[in-house]
Amino acid sequence: MYKRIVKRLLDIVVSGSGIIFSFLVLIIAIAILVDDPGPVFFKQKRIARDSASGEKQYFQILKFRTMKMTAPSDVPTHLLENPEQHLTKVGKFLRKTSLDELPQLLNIFVGQMSIVGPRPALWNQED
Numbered sequence: 001m002y003k004r005i006v007k008r009l010l011d012i013v014v015s016g017s018g019i020i021f022s023f024l025v026l027i028i029a030i031a032i033l034v035d036d037p038g039p040v041f042f043k044q045k046r047i048a049r050d051s052a053s054g055e056k057q058y059f060q061i062l063k064f065r066t067m068k069m070t071a072p073s074d075v076p077t078h079l080l081e082n083p084e085q086h087l088t089k090v091g092k093f094l095r096k097t098s099l100d101e102l103p104q105l106l107n108i109f110v111g112q113m114s115i116v117g118p119r120p121a122l123w124n125q126e127d
Helices: 002-020 022-035 089-097 104-109
Strands: 041-047 058-064
Touching (some): 002 104, 022 058, 022 089
């Protein structure tokens, strides 16, 4: 129980500190809109990190959009023949620097994810 409380406190402090740098989020959002107009965020259904009831619960993980609006939405990125051609210029930079993951600080802050531990599985992946 102690570990769980300390871990949650760490999540709140670190993600809260990261949210303070929201000016960076604003700059990235503007860059995405200028590079390829459309939604700034990419949302994906994931399985919640733990469920007291034992049932699968889901949440929307947030990332900055790195793909062009014309990219196929019905095919997973790793199955595309040449996924690089579908990345925006800003998207390439965001992926290289892992800044596309920055919005996940909000997921961590509200308790849907944790800084420490496994990455949430896709909604269609089994345990």
